[in-house]
Amino acid sequence: MELLLATGNRHKRDEFQAILPEHRIVIPEDLGTSFECEETGASFCENSLIKAAFLHARAEGRPVIADDSGLCVEALDGAPGIRSARYGEDEGTSLSSQEKYELLLRNLQGKTNRNAAFVCSLVFYIDDLRYFIFQETCRGIIAEAPRGSGGFGYDPVFFIPETGRTMAELSEEEKNRISHRGKAGSALRKFLQSYGDDLGVV
Numbered sequence: 001m002e003l004l005l006a007t008g009n010r011h012k013r014d015e016f017q018a019i020l021p022e023h024r025i026v027i028p029e030d031l032g033t034s035f036e037c038e039e040t041g042a043s044f045c046e047n048s049l050i051k052a053a054f055l056h057a058r059a060e061g062r063p064v065i066a067d068d069s070g071l072c073v074e075a076l077d078g079a080p081g082i083r084s085a086r087y088g089e090d091e092g093t094s095l096s097s098q099e100k101y102e103l104l105l106r107n108l109q110g111k112t113n114r115n116a117a118f119v120c121s122l123v124f125y126i127d128d129l130r131y132f133i134f135q136e137t138c139r140g141i142i143a144e145a146p147r148g149s150g151g152f153g154y155d156p157v158f159f160i161p162e163t164g165r166t167m168a169e170l171s172e173e174e175k176n177r178i179s180h181r182g183k184a185g186s187a188l189r190k191f192l193q194s195y196g197d198d199l200g201v202v
């Protein structure tokens, strides 16, 4: 089915398109509109619901999916967490992805515990009373220096010991197999395969 994804981030669309190949992933930008929604929730899950409800209200009640994700670092008490996209920014200033991960590396200087997890909260939203949330993680450690040019965001500094590489050094396929988004998206895919017909929306 066609799934409207409530995001302004094209990387998320491209990843979900590969993770959910039998569905067509469409973002507001594909329809000629922008997507700007304030993320006022206190958790990934609240923010994914806020984004989904926001787009659902503008999409004639069609089912919508939304992703709220981020990087939680143990030595920083879970920061940047739900603020990952705004890390180091205050009102009126904006930082590039590179500036954000460089700030993260500075904030971790001298810390021995570099354990971290990417988190993805993915909601399949039918209406305000019916939705299904899939929340997954991908564990890794924050590298000493960036490596690789694939992916987006914090990928160059997220090292996955099992692969011996950073997320930005993996192919798209490899990333989607192990990432927080890949795991949450695959769970949604299986859910739609086995339960989709019963929802009355597929």
Ligand SMILES: O=c1nc[nH]c2c1ncn2[C@H]1C[C@H](O)[C@@H](COP(=O)(O)OP(=O)(O)OP(=O)(O)O)O1
Pocket (backbone or CB within 6 Å): 006, 007, 008, 009, 012, 035, 039, 067, 068, 069, 070, 071, 084, 085, 086, 118, 151, 152, 153, 154, 155, 167, 179, 181
């Ligand atoms: O696979 C990933 N690889 C690297 N970095 C990632 C990943 N997944 C999330 N991240 C980081 C990027 C951003 O700093 C934040 C997401 O913030 P988040 O608000 O969910 O997304 P966003 O603002 O880019 O787009 P939107 O809210 O329109 O969906 O976490």
Ligand SMILES: [Mg+2]
Pocket (backbone or CB within 6 Å): 039, 085
């Ligand atoms: Mg955002």
